[in-house]
Amino acid sequence: MPDLPLSVWIALAAVLGLLVGSFLNVVILRVPERMAAEWRREARDILELEAADETLPPGIVREPSHCPHCKHPLSAADNIPLFGWLLLGGRCRYCKVRISIQYPLVELLSGMLSAVMVWKFGPTWPALAGLILTWTLIALSGIDFRTQLLPDQLTLPLLWLGLLLALKAMFIATPAAIVGAAIGYLSLWSVYWLFKLLTGKEGMGHGDFKLLAALGAWMGPMALLPIVLISSLIGAIVGGSLIALRRHESGVPMPFGPFIAMAGWVWFVAGDSLLHIYLRLTGLR
Known part of the structure; x- marks a missing residue:
């Protein structure tokens, strides 16, 4: 270049x-x-x-x-x-x-x-891959926010691209990408069915499983828990604020995909720094 x-x-x-x-x-x-x-x-x-x-x-x-x-x-x-x-x-x-x-x-x-x-x-191949990830997450967030849909046409190519990049170990090794994708999907899939069995209602869409699986393929299994925690925190803050401002009715479903996408992007860019800050604050490092 x-x-x-x-x-x-x-x-x-x-x-x-x-x-x-x-x-x-x-x-x-x-x-x-x-x-x-x-x-x-x-x-x-x-x-x-x-x-x-x-x-x-x-x-x-x-x-x-x-x-x-x-x-x-x-x-x-x-x-x-x-x-x-x-x-x-x-x-x-x-x-x-x-x-x-x-x-x-x-x-x-x-x-x-x-x-x-x-x-x-910097001007590198990882930056180009990161740009593709960024643009796809923006598109998915916008679609989910408007329609509560996360199209397979976007989530699945993002998943496969993460796995292909792992063949070159661009961000993580291949085993970590495969395990991350599997755990990402199964974790939300399990929560979905547990919630449905207990309440008879669907707590999230299947697209959320695939989006988290894609992020697992890009960042590995160790990133999944922070992503879920950060997305839940963002969702609670945004949802609570909208309800308090009467911009959203309590009990009306709210798309979770944009919060997963936000958390995934933040962790992709600053995960190491956030983990370092957490370990220092907790005295673990």
Whole structure:
């Protein structure tokens, strides 16, 4: 790679993250709609019902970006990550309907986290792998937050990529990746069935199992307990705050995937430092 100062690489990563964040918004919005349409089509085929005259929602590659309200195609200037939203004042240029704050937030988050990843690993192959992990976790969090779904199209490739990277011991060795994936899946799977047997209710979705399995494949079994504890803490704080502010009703399901993703990303980037701080505070080191 070119011999550039680390600060330049970090800035380039931030710009790349902004650009990818714009694409992640497309993934977050279009993948669930596409999945639902395909499920309806498959259900009609299985039940041998007459095919409905239904056009599949736009895909994530071929169809150009457009306003979700008036469907008007967006110009190149409108699509500038983050700044396009600011220049438009948060409203569609054509129909003047307010544009969701999700668009600039996802782009900004992607840019910031991408910069942190390159700051952590430098201009290396582990940084590239970390960027893929980061972008996938952002997409999964956005989809789960909006729809309470964690698509297999994202969780399973993330799991397999973690296992493949372990063949080169990029982050952990192959045995640790396999054990981490297995324990990650089975731990939440066991909690799910125990909760269901005791209460008759489903406490979480199956996508949560697969997401934790993927993180186990990337970071190994030793990272799983901290990830679960951190995600539970974040979930309790966020959920309690939303209920206190009356932004969320008590007893209404809340997606857990975004909290697992947050905790996994934090541990991936700063797990060693957090463990060192914990051991010092507890007097174990």
